[in-house]
Amino acid sequence: xxxxxxxxxxxxxxxxxLGAGLAGLTVVGPALAGAPPKVGPPMQTGxxxxxxxxxxxxxxxxxxxxxxxxxTSQRPEDGVLIDADGWWxxxxxxxxxxxxxxxxxxxxxxxxxxxxxxxxxxxxxxxGGRAGIRIPRFSLTQRVVHWTVAxxxxxxxxxxxxxxxxxxxxxxxxxxxxxxxxxSAAMQAHNLMGPVFAVxxxxxxxxxLPGNLPSQDDIGWILKGGGxxxxxxxxxRYNAGEKAWFWTATLAGVVLSVSGILMLFPDNLAPxxxxxxxxxxxxxxxxxxxxxxxxxxxxxxxxxxxxxIYLGTYGNEGAFEGxxxxxxxxxxAREHHDLWAGEMSGGSAGTGAAAEPAE
Amino acid sequence: xxxxxxxxxPAWKASAAAFxxxxxxxxxxxxxxxxxHPGAEPIGSxxxxxxxxxxxxxxxxxxxxxxxxxxxxxxxxxxxxxGLFAVLLFAAPHVAFIRDHxxxxxxxxxxxWGFIVAAxxxxxxxxxxxxxxxxDPVVRLVSRPDDHIAAGLTFLxxxxxxxxxxxxxxxxxxxxxxxxxxxxVYFPFSSLMHTFTWVFSRAVTGAEAGRRGVHW
Numbered sequence: 001x002x003x004x005x006x007x008x009x010x011x012x013x014x015x016x017x018l019g020a021g022l023a024g025l026t027v028v029g030p031a032l033a034g035a036p037p038k039v040g041p042p043m044q045t046g047x048x049x050x051x052x053x054x055x056x057x058x059x060x061x062x063x064x065x066x067x068x069x070x071x072t073s074q075r076p077e078d079g080v081l082i083d084a085d086g087w088w089x090x091x092x093x094x095x096x097x098x099x100x101x102x103x104x105x106x107x108x109x110x111x112x113x114x115x116x117x118x119x120x121x122x123x124x125x126x127x128g129g130r131a132g133i134r135i136p137r138f139s140l141t142q143r144v145v146h147w148t149v150a151x152x153x154x155x156x157x158x159x160x161x162x163x164x165x166x167x168x169x170x171x172x173x174x175x176x177x178x179x180x181x182x183x184s185a186a187m188q189a190h191n192l193m194g195p196v197f198a199v200x201x202x203x204x205x206x207x208x209l210p211g212n213l214p215s216q217d218d219i220g221w222i223l224k225g226g227g228x229x230x231x232x233x234x235x236x237r238y239n240a241g242e243k244a245w246f247w248t249a250t251l252a253g254v255v256l257s258v259s260g261i262l263m264l265f266p267d268n269l270a271p272x273x274x275x276x277x278x279x280x281x282x283x284x285x286x287x288x289x290x291x292x293x294x295x296x297x298x299x300x301x302x303x304x305x306x307x308x309i310y311l312g313t314y315g316n317e318g319a320f321e322g323x324x325x326x327x328x329x330x331x332x333a334r335e336h337h338d339l340w341a342g343e344m345s346g347g348s349a350g351t352g353a354a355a356e357p358a359e
Numbered sequence: 360x361x362x363x364x365x366x367x368x369p370a371w372k373a374s375a376a377a378f379x380x381x382x383x384x385x386x387x388x389x390x391x392x393x394x395x396h397p398g399a400e401p402i403g404s405x406x407x408x409x410x411x412x413x414x415x416x417x418x419x420x421x422x423x424x425x426x427x428x429x430x431x432x433x434x435x436x437x438x439x440x441x442g443l444f445a446v447l448l449f450a451a452p453h454v455a456f457i458r459d460h461x462x463x464x465x466x467x468x469x470x471x472w473g474f475i476v477a478a479x480x481x482x483x484x485x486x487x488x489x490x491x492x493x494x495d496p497v498v499r500l501v502s503r504p505d506d507h508i509a510a511g512l513t514f515l516x517x518x519x520x521x522x523x524x525x526x527x528x529x530x531x532x533x534x535x536x537x538x539x540x541x542x543x544v545y546f547p548f549s550s551l552m553h554t555f556t557w558v559f560s561r562a563v564t565g566a567e568a569g570r571r572g573v574h575w
Contacts, residue, residue: 140495143490181530181531185531189518192482200483
């Protein structure tokens with residue numbers, strides 16, 4: 001759809017010589033389907049023959065519609081001054097376009113849904129109170145990895161949102177000058193922290209994979225709505241919601257990392273990857289897809305993270321301490337992860353001996 | 360006088376002076392504190408013990424090599440300290456600042472890619488080690504507010520430094536320079552002094568062990 005309108009107007013890109021000789025530049029342009037470019041008499045006003053057989057407007061019109069010429073670079077796309085293929089992308093990602101507006105609305109809806117849930121459901125308290133017996137839930141490695149990723153994620157998300165929403169949201173409030181300073185700072189931080197974030201996401205995946213594979217218990221948990229509106233469905237070490245977050249973070253993290261690295265090296269890496277992917281080095285197409293994938297993955301991850309932060313801190317009594325000191329109250333484990341609590345109790349829960357967190 | 364002129368002029372001179380005077384004073388106090396001479400005859404060489412321990416502590420003891428936690432702490436520590444050292448002394452803007460405001464001479468700066476790699480290692484190391492201070496029960500207990508302030512301030516100086524990388528805004532440079540000056544003033548009164556004292560600490564420990572005949 002976004003490709004369509006322009007592509008149909010433009011027709012094929014079979015090279016056709018429009019004319020020769022504008023300050024020594026040979027301009028070659030696309031043959032419009034069934035309608036070759038109109039070449040009229042030159043609108044001569046200066047010295048004779050400086051425009052060749054074309055007028056200025058015809059030459060610039062051809063360039064505007066993706067005429068390509070001869071460049072010193074060997075890459076075909078470098079001969080195109082204006083990439084008409086990119087208009088769909090420009091329209092998509094402009095401040096009033098569907099990508100930015102969709103991101104704003106998605107995040108607003110997520111925030112409102114969390115607020116609504118907090119008001120309606122309130123804090124999910126421990127029904128049986130605290131047992132006073134602690135059982136290990138997260139190892140030191142898991143906690144270090146989790147909080148490192150969390151810190152990096154916050155930096156990446158905030159700087160990314162400044163870049164994404166700068167024009168529609170920040171300029172009206174702070175003005176162009178302050179927004180440009182914020183955008184410059186955000187872009188530098190985002191670019192520098194990006195590779196560290198990519199490595200941290202891989203570490204997160206390796207550290208938390210055990211226990212996060214799908215199981216039959218997840219179906220019952222999902223059918224009961226995760227107990228968010230009452231009751232406690234059976235769950236193992238991680239429930240289906242936590243598993244969904246784990247896999248969302250992993251997949252979104254991979255998309256963010258790959259697309260981010262492509263955008264970090266648009267001149268070196270992108271043409272090479274594009275040649276592998278498409279069979280020709282059209283880096284612009286790949287970079288357009290990378291930016292869209294980056295934004296979509298980021299917004300999904302931020303939305304999911306907001307829910308995770310709420311439920312992991314205020315929304316769910318007793319959950320936060322598991323990720324701080326590594327242990328949870330036995331009653332919390334029984335109410336939210338009864339199958340896992342059973343496994344732990346069958347071994348050593350509450351004894352303090354040999355109770356190692358599952359890795 | 361604009362804010363950046365103030366930060367590059369009087370504020371810079373005052374913070375550098377505070378750093379030099381108080382860090383120097385602390386070092387003099389440490390080195391002149393003196394120690395009670397042990398009465399026993401030495402069995403081994405204190406000098407060998409001091410040198411050996413100072414060098415040996417660059418790697419974990421072999422008895423702990425099988426523990427991943429030890430390697431994590433060592434590698435993260437090296438990543439942070441070497442990364443920070445490279446960024447501090449060899450980043451092009453820092454080399455220019457040292458030339459214009461401190462020494463009047465310059466040396467070869469890191470290329471941009473080298474700066475980025477060094478900064479990535481420094482950030483990764485600092486973040487993981489700082490997080491460990493919060494979540495490792497033992498390290499949390501032995502951590503004082505000063506440790507968190509020192510880590511936080513260092514992190515902020517690094518973060519604002521990388522935010523100013525575009526060199527498009529005086530405001531960003533001013534924020535970075537202001538925080539760096541605050542860091543310099545805080546330095547002598549904090550655990551950041553381990554930048555200089557680590558070698559004394561290792562050497563004294565090694566010398567005492569060496570005197571008792573324990574060299575390795």
